[in-house]
Amino acid sequence: MPTKQQRPVSNPLGLAVLALLYEKSMHPYEMAATLKERHKDESIKLNYGSLYTVIGALERAGWISAREKLRQGARPERTVYAITAAGEAELESWMRELVSTPIKEYPHFEAALSLLPILPPDEAKTLLQQRVRLLEEELERQRRKREEACSQGLHRLFQIEGEYYAAMLDAERAWVLELIRLIGAVPSFTRDWKAWHERRSGTKSARPAVKR
Secondary structure (H helix, E strand, O other): OOOOOOOOOOOHHHHHHHHHHHHOOEOHHHHHHHHHHOOHHHOOOOOHHHHHHHHHHHHHOOOEEEEEEEOOOOOOOEEEEEEOHHHHHHHHHHHHHHHHOOOOOOOHHHHHHHOHHHOOHHHHHHHHHHHHHHHHHHHHHHHHHHHHHHHOOOOHHHHHHHHHHHHHHHHHHHHHHHHHHHHHHOHHHHHHHHHHHHHHHHHHHHOOOOOO
16 A cells, blocks of 8 residues: 655645635634634644644745734734645645545554454453444434534535544444454454463463562
């Protein structure tokens, strides 16, 4: 699978900033407020510290530039940024790459699965059942959120990241249920796994007490 193309700014928040400035010039506070208003912070990690760091990196890359400084009353001065021609070209190139080309990512759950034998099979099964319950709760939350958005007339185009997220949750739920079935109903799947933990338990119990 292809690896991510190296670019001066690779944080998805940078992509979001470029997309906002593609619409119009904004100062950082307006960028953050707009992302939250549109619920993009559910798909793109957002905090003010990282936002200012990303804006600085985008400016150094020549993709955005400071246009003017605004001051309203006693509020701190705010810098308004605009996207440059190079920034527009980068935004389009970055989007084409992300939409067209799958890349290898490293989800935490995948890391945990790669080390699952550390836990005894019965405990792993119980924890996976808990995960299924939480996935189902999140799926229900997403369903209610979509219904509310539809009732407010929000076009489906602006909900597609939520649809994708829900589809991934549902696929994960189905996969985890199958893993639970394997652990609980297929002895050959857990035979060596259980034996390893039994040997570890026996070794621990056979260790002599530490003399004080």
